Amino acid sequence: MDSYNFKSIEKKWQDKWEDAGIFHAVNGSEKPKFYTLIEFPYPSGAGLHVGHPRSYTALDIIARKRRMEGYNVLYPIGWDAFGLPTENYAIKNNVHPRIVTADNIANFTRQLKMLGFSFDWSREVNTTDPKYYKWTQWIFLQLFKKGLAYKQEMPINWCTGCKVGLSNEEVVNGVCERCGSEVVQRRKSQWMLKITEYAQRLIDDLDEVNYLEKIKTQQKNWIGRSEGAEVKFTLSTGDEMVVYTTRADTLFGATYTVMSPEHPLIEKMKDSITNYGEVEAYQKAAAKKSEFERTELAKDKTGVKLEGIYAVNPANGEHLPVFISDYVLVTYGTGAIMAVPAHDSRDWDFAKKFDLPIIEVVAGGEDVQKEAYTDVYKGKMVNSGFLTGMTVKEAIPAMIDWLEKEGLGKRKVNFKLRDWVFSRQRYWGEPIPLVHCDKCGWVAIPESELPLTLPEVEHFEPGENGESPLAKATDWIKTTCPECGGEAQRETDTMPQWAGSSWYFLRYMDPHNDEALASKEALDYWSPVDWYNGGMEHTTLHLLYSRFWHKFLFDIGVVPTKEPYMKRTSHGMILGENNEKMSKSRGNVVNPDEVVNEFGADAFRTYEMFIGAFDQSTPWSQQGLKGCYKFLERVWNLQSIVNDEAGYSADMEKAMHKTIKKVGEDFERMKFNTAIAAMMALVNDFTKKGSVTKGEYMTFITLLNPVAPHMTEELWQTYGGEGFLSIQPWPKYDEEKTVDDEVEIVVQINGKIRDKLTVPADIDKTGLEELALANDKIKAAAEGKTIVKVIAIPGRLVNVVVK
RNA sequence: GCGGAUGUGGCGGAAUUGGCAGACGCGCCGGCCUUAGGAGCCGGUGUCACCGACGUGCAGGUUCAAGUCCUGUCAUCCGCACCA
Numbered sequence: 001m002d003s004y005n006f007k008s009i010e011k012k013w014q015d016k017w018e019d020a021g022i023f024h025a026v027n028g029s030e031k032p033k034f035y036t037l038i039e040f041p042y043p044s045g046a047g048l049h050v051g052h053p054r055s056y057t058a059l060d061i062i063a064r065k066r067r068m069e070g071y072n073v074l075y076p077i078g079w080d081a082f083g084l085p086t087e088n089y090a091i092k093n094n095v096h097p098r099i100v101t102a103d104n105i106a107n108f109t110r111q112l113k114m115l116g117f118s119f120d121w122s123r124e125v126n127t128t129d130p131k132y133y134k135w136t137q138w139i140f141l142q143l144f145k146k147g148l149a150y151k152q153e154m155p156i157n158w159c160t161g162c163k164v165g166l167s168n169e170e171v172v173n174g175v176c177e178r179c180g181s182e183v184v185q186r187r188k189s190q191w192m193l194k195i196t197e198y199a200q201r202l203i204d205d206l207d208e209v210n211y212l213e214k215i216k217t218q219q220k221n222w223i224g225r226s227e228g229a230e231v232k233f234t235l236s237t238g239d240e241m242v243v244y245t246t247r248a249d250t251l252f253g254a255t256y257t258v259m260s261p262e263h264p265l266i267e268k269m270k271d272s273i274t275n276y277g278e279v280e281a282y283q284k285a286a287a288k289k290s291e292f293e294r295t296e297l298a299k300d301k302t303g304v305k306l307e308g309i310y311a312v313n314p315a316n317g318e319h320l321p322v323f324i325s326d327y328v329l330v331t332y333g334t335g336a337i338m339a340v341p342a343h344d345s346r347d348w349d350f351a352k353k354f355d356l357p358i359i360e361v362v363a364g365g366e367d368v369q370k371e372a373y374t375d376v377y378k379g380k381m382v383n384s385g386f387l388t389g390m391t392v393k394e395a396i397p398a399m400i401d402w403l404e405k406e407g408l409g410k411r412k413v414n415f416k417l418r419d420w421v422f423s424r425q426r427y428w429g430e431p432i433p434l435v436h437c438d439k440c441g442w443v444a445i446p447e448s449e450l451p452l453t454l455p456e457v458e459h460f461e462p463g464e465n466g467e468s469p470l471a472k473a474t475d476w477i478k479t480t481c482p483e484c485g486g487e488a489q490r491e492t493d494t495m496p497q498w499a500g501s502s503w504y505f506l507r508y509m510d511p512h513n514d515e516a517l518a519s520k521e522a523l524d525y526w527s528p529v530d531w532y533n534g535g536m537e538h539t540t541l542h543l544l545y546s547r548f549w550h551k552f553l554f555d556i557g558v559v560p561t562k563e564p565y566m567k568r569t570s571h572g573m574i575l576g577e578n579n580e581k582m583s584k585s586r587g588n589v590v591n592p593d594e595v596v597n598e599f600g601a602d603a604f605r606t607y608e609m610f611i612g613a614f615d616q617s618t619p620w621s622q623q624g625l626k627g628c629y630k631f632l633e634r635v636w637n638l639q640s641i642v643n644d645e646a647g648y649s650a651d652m653e654k655a656m657h658k659t660i661k662k663v664g665e666d667f668e669r670m671k672f673n674t675a676i677a678a679m680m681a682l683v684n685d686f687t688k689k690g691s692v693t694k695g696e697y698m699t700f701i702t703l704l705n706p707v708a709p710h711m712t713e714e715l716w717q718t719y720g721g722e723g724f725l726s727i728q729p730w731p732k733y734d735e736e737k738t739v740d741d742e743v744e745i746v747v748q749i750n751g752k753i754r755d756k757l758t759v760p761a762d763i764d765k766t767g768l769e770e771l772a773l774a775n776d777k778i779k780a781a782a783e784g785k786t787i788v789k790v791i792a793i794p795g796r797l798v799n800v801v802v803k
Numbered sequence: 804g805c806g807g808a809u810g811u812g813g814c815g816g817a818a819u820u821g822g823c824a825g826a827c828g829c830g831c832c833g834g835c836c837u838u839a840g841g842a843g844c845c846g847g848u849g850u851c852a853c854c855g856a857c858g859u860g861c862a863g864g865u866u867c868a869a870g871u872c873c874u875g876u877c878a879u880c881c882g883c884a885c886c887a
Contacts, residue, residue, distance in 0.1 A: 214807055221806055224886065245887060258887095301885085325885095332886045339887085345804080346885055416886050536807090536881075573881095610828070612815055616808090617880080624815065627828050637843095674817065677827035684827090746823045751868045753823060791867055796822050801867045 006600030025074035043104035068730035076508035078125035127500030134451035224416025244333030249395035253361035348372035429494030437481035572617035602708035609672035645693035772798035
């Protein structure tokens, strides 16, 4: 027996798998399909992080197990390769992002291949490949044609140093992440996608999928549905101001109203506002505030009263002052609110600052002059006309009914979800396939002209005023209008990184199709994705965006299912040894290349799965990794005690069946750590016994194969197994043989353990009671006391209660 | 502030429905082997006043029985952040 040499073994089997193509998914197979998906990586210059393989190994185990169970498995891989870090690197070093991307992909490919994942490499996709983004652009065109894409002025984060628009992630504490300069708000016309039109369906259809509950909750919270009412307030100018509220019950407690500084009525009422100068100054100051400042100053309310204006409370006719304040957002509801300081803490803060009256309309709290009372479950209405005496729950619909009857308001559902800002003033993204014609406006380019490829430019920096780098490609921009044939200009903005990743799982089904994003047959066969695993950080954006696109594609008849993913799970982060997030600056980064070089891919994979609970974050431990290597070595060394017997030996039979059951079930529940623990325990049993039958060994390495595929293939071959172990049937167990004949029963007195008995497994309650009462220790302990009760749980324990 | 998690040995973590707390691994201790051990093998390892008691962040409660259920509370992490 040679000693365990992972270096030669791993390369050898990776080559054999590739040559034989055993991990290729087959379109149109007779077998049942199983489609499992990991989030395709962004090929960064830093190379693979040890966090990537946590998800990849987990679903590799599932994919491998499914293949062994007879499924036609699709486990694909690709590259989410557009994006900022590549572009920034390209700018800094003046190389084309395409070259940077190709280099990074080559490195990632090498790293992923060295880990022995059973990906179908023949279906590799790359979002930056024109053959791929042709279809990203095609989907955008369909959205545009259905009126779901529109252009709007939006504030963007503008770095005053780099002179570029920044994503929210690039703004740290109000300054640019890279250069440290101040970041301000600038308005720019941007393409938007109407995801809000799908808000309700994005909530409702969560009932039809099997996502972790916390993922569903997070999606629902992000979409942020709220039920309330729009209420009309007539202003002294005769204008109508509509406010949105979820607490219509508190209308009698409104003591002032507030509009957001951007509200259009302000301009309209210009001549009636006696302090308009002051108002304008406030509007300007609010516009300049960055997101950061607005949040920072959240507690300290500011605002200006519109002098010369009042609003009439529709419930009681009272005249209320009107303010503008940036604590009211123009983007939510109607951009105006009625303020009820007694029962809303933000209004309370504002009222205190501006010395406005606070009127209690829900009784049950403390003194509302000292603190707002916001509880909606307790308390009764007071000072509220016809609502007085009702509970809050009764008063809300009662008030809305009244408002609707009087024509003063109506029920209204609002969502926090905003439309998706889809433009980027960047080079390394998909060009937006539209042209602007002075006569016809924005016009889609003909689908036959797709893909609209990125033009070559000299430099990749955005322009001085934040225009896209594509604006420099003057020849490319100039074109003719597809509609009228006149002069027209191409859109120079590109799509965000989220675009390519919103549909990539569809492309894997039929990656080389030139006629469609995938054939109907492929879509019908493979849809939906059966199991998708990824990080919690993608729960709100990526997951929501791709569900939105998928629903749209369903609506226009392109895909056969309403939802893209049937099951979604997520993994925890792997932290550095010091329990902090791994980062270059902290110096706690673990390099997968070094790990594999020293301990091999199988040990790396085993440790990634054994490191801790899969859904929890957990620190890396070099010692723990070594422990897993030692485990594999012990598995290898078992060869010295393997005999020729084909079946299971009598004393090991139960242990074998139990382990098969546990490992299979634990894999399905993503309890990889306990599955591996069970296999370690079995190896300990083998070692203790000093012999293993060939039958036991072959079954064992089959169980271990999804975790440590290289070494187990080698052992399979050594012991004359036929073909590849990776596609042998998954071991079966006999339920009857997982149950022990004899079990250990705990005997307690008043819940304290006094003795342990080994009894036949099928002994009943009465039998157990008798045994326990006959027990010497129990007799001694019960001496002179009364036995009140005896509780016997077969298979577990007997508890004797004495007094 | 809101939402989501998590608190168990020296460490990572086990413990389907309430039913032997600490599986498995690391580390540590002892032994064997060795010229040597950051190798291998064997044994031990929650704490303590060690024939017994105490132990799952803390304080209560329900129960024959609580890591698990209930009430309150503290701490840490993640996400969102004036959404009326």
